[in-house]
Amino acid sequence: MTKKYDYLLLRFGEVSLKGRNRARFEKAAVEHVRALIRPYPDVKVRREFGRIYVDPGSQQVETLIPILTNVFGMNSLSPVRAVQPELGEIVRASEELIEAMELKKETTFKTNVRRVWKGFPHSSQESNPLVATPLLKRFPLLKVNVRDPEFELRVEIRDNIAYIYGEVIPGVGGFPLGTNGKALLLLSGGIDSPVAGWSALRRGLEVECIHFHSYPFTSDKAKEKVIDLAQGLAEYAGKIKLHIVPFTEVQTAFTQMGQDNLMITLMRRAMLRISTKVAEREKALALITGESLGQVASQTLSSMNVIERATELPILRPLVMTDKDEIIRLSRQIGTYETSILPYEDCCTLFIPKSPTTNPNLRIVNKVESVMPTLEQLIQEAADGTETIELFAGGSVKRREEEDAKAEIKQEWF
Amino acid sequence: MLNFDHAASTPVHPDVIRTIAEVMQVHNGNPSSIHRNGEASAKLLERSREVCAGALGGVKPEEIIFTSGATESNNLAVKGMLLGRSDGRRHIVTTTIEHASVYESCKQMEQLGFEVTYVKPQLDGTLSPEDIFAAVRKDTVLVSVMHVNNETGAVQPVTEIGRQLKKIQPHVRFHVDGVQGFAQVPLDLREAGIDLYSLSAHKLRGPRGVGLLYIREGITLFPLLSGGDQEQGLRAGTENVASIVGAAKAFRLVSESRTERAAKMNLLREQIIEAVNQHPTLTVTNPQHPSPHIVHFTFPGLKSEVILHTLEGLGAYVSAQSACSAKTEKPSRVLLSMGRTSEEALSGIRISLGDEHEAYDIQQLSKILHQAIDVLQPLEGRKR
Numbered sequence: 001m002t003k004k005y006d007y008l009l010l011r012f013g014e015v016s017l018k019g020r021n022r023a024r025f026e027k028a029a030v031e032h033v034r035a036l037i038r039p040y041p042d043v044k045v046r047r048e049f050g051r052i053y054v055d056p057g058s059q060q061v062e063t064l065i066p067i068l069t070n071v072f073g074m075n076s077l078s079p080v081r082a083v084q085p086e087l088g089e090i091v092r093a094s095e096e097l098i099e100a101m102e103l104k105k106e107t108t109f110k111t112n113v114r115r116v117w118k119g120f121p122h123s124s125q126e127s128n129p130l131v132a133t134p135l136l137k138r139f140p141l142l143k144v145n146v147r148d149p150e151f152e153l154r155v156e157i158r159d160n161i162a163y164i165y166g167e168v169i170p171g172v173g174g175f176p177l178g179t180n181g182k183a184l185l186l187l188s189g190g191i192d193s194p195v196a197g198w199s200a201l202r203r204g205l206e207v208e209c210i211h212f213h214s215y216p217f218t219s220d221k222a223k224e225k226v227i228d229l230a231q232g233l234a235e236y237a238g239k240i241k242l243h244i245v246p247f248t249e250v251q252t253a254f255t256q257m258g259q260d261n262l263m264i265t266l267m268r269r270a271m272l273r274i275s276t277k278v279a280e281r282e283k284a285l286a287l288i289t290g291e292s293l294g295q296v297a298s299q300t301l302s303s304m305n306v307i308e309r310a311t312e313l314p315i316l317r318p319l320v321m322t323d324k325d326e327i328i329r330l331s332r333q334i335g336t337y338e339t340s341i342l343p344y345e346d347c348c349t350l351f352i353p354k355s356p357t358t359n360p361n362l363r364i365v366n367k368v369e370s371v372m373p374t375l376e377q378l379i380q381e382a383a384d385g386t387e388t389i390e391l392f393a394g395g396s397v398k399r400r401e402e403e404d405a406k407a408e409i410k411q412e413w414f
Numbered sequence: 415m416l417n418f419d420h421a422a423s424t425p426v427h428p429d430v431i432r433t434i435a436e437v438m439q440v441h442n443g444n445p446s447s448i449h450r451n452g453e454a455s456a457k458l459l460e461r462s463r464e465v466c467a468g469a470l471g472g473v474k475p476e477e478i479i480f481t482s483g484a485t486e487s488n489n490l491a492v493k494g495m496l497l498g499r500s501d502g503r504r505h506i507v508t509t510t511i512e513h514a515s516v517y518e519s520c521k522q523m524e525q526l527g528f529e530v531t532y533v534k535p536q537l538d539g540t541l542s543p544e545d546i547f548a549a550v551r552k553d554t555v556l557v558s559v560m561h562v563n564n565e566t567g568a569v570q571p572v573t574e575i576g577r578q579l580k581k582i583q584p585h586v587r588f589h590v591d592g593v594q595g596f597a598q599v600p601l602d603l604r605e606a607g608i609d610l611y612s613l614s615a616h617k618l619r620g621p622r623g624v625g626l627l628y629i630r631e632g633i634t635l636f637p638l639l640s641g642g643d644q645e646q647g648l649r650a651g652t653e654n655v656a657s658i659v660g661a662a663k664a665f666r667l668v669s670e671s672r673t674e675r676a677a678k679m680n681l682l683r684e685q686i687i688e689a690v691n692q693h694p695t696l697t698v699t700n701p702q703h704p705s706p707h708i709v710h711f712t713f714p715g716l717k718s719e720v721i722l723h724t725l726e727g728l729g730a731y732v733s734a735q736s737a738c739s740a741k742t743e744k745p746s747r748v749l750l751s752m753g754r755t756s757e758e759a760l761s762g763i764r765i766s767l768g769d770e771h772e773a774y775d776i777q778q779l780s781k782i783l784h785q786a787i788d789v790l791q792p793l794e795g796r797k798r
Contacts, residue, residue: 219448404461407454408440413433413659414465414666 004100005061005079008068009165010052013075013173021179026050028176028204029073035238036067039394053080065169070236072202073179074171085120085162087127090155091134093164097153098139101166108145109166111135112152117159131155175204177237182206183286183316184279186271187230187242189222189344192290192319194229194336195327199318200288201237208282209233209240210275210386212247222344224403227389231399232336234391243278244387250274250378259368260353264298265360266368269310270379276311277383286314292327293320297356306360416730416775416782420617420768421564421594421708427619427664434621434660445653446642455655462662466626469662469669470611471602478626479645480658484593485515486638487612487627488558490648491589492519494635495556495610496528503553505529509541510751511563516591517747520558534751539568539701543575547582556587561595565735565748565764567708568701569599576607587633593617597668598676598705609633613665619769620664621657679706679767682776686765689780693787697758699749709765712749712758716790719743721763724789728782733764 012029030047033054037043042057043064056064061079068077081097083089094111101107113127122130131153136142156163185197187209200207211226227242234240254266275287291299298307308315319327331337369375391399404411417425437458443451445459463475470478481487496506508520510532520530531549535541546557557579562569576588589610595601596613603611611628615621629635629648641650668675686709690696699710713721718734725732735746745759765779 220450221448221453404457407450407457409454409458409461410436413437413458414461414663 004081004096006055006082007080007163008054008056008061008064009078009080009163010054010068010071010074010171011076011078012050012052012073012176022050025073025176025179026052028179029071032071032177032238033068036070036393037064038238038392040064069169069171071176072172072174072204072236073176075173076168076170078165078168080163080165082161082163085117085157085160087122087130090157090162090164091131093162094131094135094153094155095138097164097166098135098142101151103139103141106141106143107151108143108149109151109153110144110146110149111155113155113157115157117157119159120157127155127157172202174202177201177204178206180204181286182208182282182284183288184243184275184282184284185209185288186275186290187211187226188290189225189229189340189342190290191331191337191340192292192295192327194232194290194340195330195334196288196290196318197233198236198330198334198336200316201233203318205288207233207237207240207288208243208284210243210245210278212245212271212274214248214251215246217248217251219344221342225339225342225344227391227399228339228396229336230389231391231396232334232339234395235393236334238393240391241282242389242391243282244389245274245278245382246385246387247271247274247382250375250382253372253374253378257368257372259364261355261357262360262365262368263353264356265303265306265365268298268303268307269365269369270375270382272307272310272315273379274383276313277380278386279313281383286316287311288316288318290319291317292322292324295324297358300358302359303357306362306365309362416778418765418767418771418779419731419733421567421764421766422733423616423622424619424768425770426616426621426660427667429667430620430660430664433663434656437656437659441655445655446644455653458655458659459653462658465662465666469665470628471604473603473628474631476646477628477631479629479648480653480661481625481627481645481649482623482654483616483625484513484591484612484614485625486649487614487625488513488515488589488591489519490627490635490638491610491612492516492556492558493523493638494648495587495589496523496636498636499555503555505531505551505554506556506558507531507533507546507549507554508558509533509535509546509560511535511539511541511565511568511748512558512560513564513591513593516558516560516589535568535748537753539563539566539699539748539752540703541570541575543571543578546575547578550579550583550586554583554586556589558589558591560591560593561601562599562705562708563701563748564594564708565746565762566699566701566710566752567594567705567764567766568699569595569703569705572601572608573606577605580607594705594708596665597672598679598707599703600672603628603630615657615661615664618664618668620661623654624657624661626661675769676706679771682767682771682773683707683709685773685776686767686779689776689783692780693783695787695791699762707767711763711765712754713761713763713790714755714757716761716793717743718761718763720793721761721786721790724786725763725782728785730779730782733766735762735764 033045040059044055046053081093083093111128111132113124115124151166153166183205185207187193209230213223230240230242250270441455443455445456463478466478467473467475533545533549561572572590587609590608591612593614609630613626615624637648639650690698690711696711722734745756746762749759
């Protein structure tokens, strides 16, 4: 199969790329692109005049487009033809591009030729009809409409190359990855937290994940599920660090206190304390949760008020005002939904009292915690005992192979 | 001994045998157990499901359930669609040429008060889509049509039937028994609007005792086996893990080599037909679209059993009717419904090809056929 396109052109938002931050943002975006295409070693990335060009190497651009639409901060991308800056070549490539569109009905277009290299014998103005006329002759379904065309054929003429493109594919927007600092996401096994993580990534945060595991109260399958969710985020971020906290000791300590209806409040506060320690260690400046106001007992305003006091770090709640339906839609869109609804319990769904309080009393909570002399130590031990896993884009295959190897499953059996 | 009865069963692929032996040695957990031993078995099962989904042209793994074979898959497809319905629809459309596991399931459903229309093929053994559509009623639940007939090798127009059916009667579900067609004749399940699709592993160099049923997402069936919630609650019973892994490998291997295998078999098939045509007493059954692996002929005046044993005595296994109906002395239901006389329908012989066959084997077979005819010709019409 011959390649229809030579490059992918990635464009970035005016807003995010303005001013002094521009170079930093561009660099972050390039790094993000590199991380996403890591599974394809011969794909090359080049930064030029505020844009990123991706050379697909031996790959088809069609393979790369769905991957690269996930570059945060990118407004749009276009598959591009690159030819010698000669009129004949430019027309021929333009014809091929329109050929590939397989026009079925009358389609309006305009050409937009920009001559950057003044050595090209025709000015931008002169060039437009020189490119358009042969196209109109060749494709009877094409009609010119300069005001509101259905597509715009753009030609950029530089001194050793001319770029030609028509299709503009929207990107996901936001800020380039990591340009807004680092935060730690509390990743449960549910639907919400991966969506919160994705929203944070999209907004330019570097995200690390923390998960609380209470073996044997929660099974290894629950842990695997969370690793799969973090892997899902790694497909967007390129790389994700997942910290898995041994939470059993802390959790069982609370069950001794005879405060069943405060159980969740106490647990959530302990989680925030452990998360804060890990965040400080990892130099993350905030915590992120998937909380949505009023969704469950621990997410009422009074609960949030009492729980949040356990940390001094800002808590970012990307979904706090988002309805469940919308969260589910996003979850499907980013591809974590199917994993999230697997039935393995996480530690939040365990030890759930019959009637968890929706209105915990801060004074009582403080008192209960103060009569647990070992609490601080247990929290420190949990934070110290954290296991850290690094997950990479495209790494699910490798991870699966490792898991299979551990389970004594051989690939050649299939 | 030459084996020309691959449509009945195939020799298991050596790699499949090795896989099954290794899996059996290493893995003894019950896939439903939640300890590591069980989880490893569950993983094997899921990997197998993914491989099968790939072999079926990229369907979703969740759309596949493993069964004990195509007979069970066909029973589940037919009965599972009809039982437990509360919408009052009680009609099935199927054909007179289906495998016994579909045909007899329909007969059983008739005993339970459901109504069945059995559509006959045309003279060449091929069904006409119009005849199928004409049989569909308002209360039709299911249309069940096989992809390739197991006796005549006639390829049925399932894609045309399924696509049209989705347009004119979108509420009707479409089941295809794919046992003889899979990896012999191309078929795109989605394009053909297929809701349910049965396969058997042992027809494709996999182990016996494993089959699968593809159940398109969104279709609900009434389970026939109650018990644990294995296979999404549709098929209780501890899974046959090692054989399922082997079956998945077999499905993958045949689906990957379909084009080359079909090309080779088509050549051999031509040679067999040439050999059979040299004997004016034999009539080759010529479906409009034949599957590459089956040649069928009749020898009116002689019983298939006699022909079969004569060929066996001379060194070649072939088949009379399908293996599942071979032991009955009745004329073939399939041939009768094609308008053949009962004399013809009693004398059908099926030669079916497999991977191991080469041109040399066909030369041997034609020799054996000559010798058999020399022995049998004088007896024709006399010995019953």
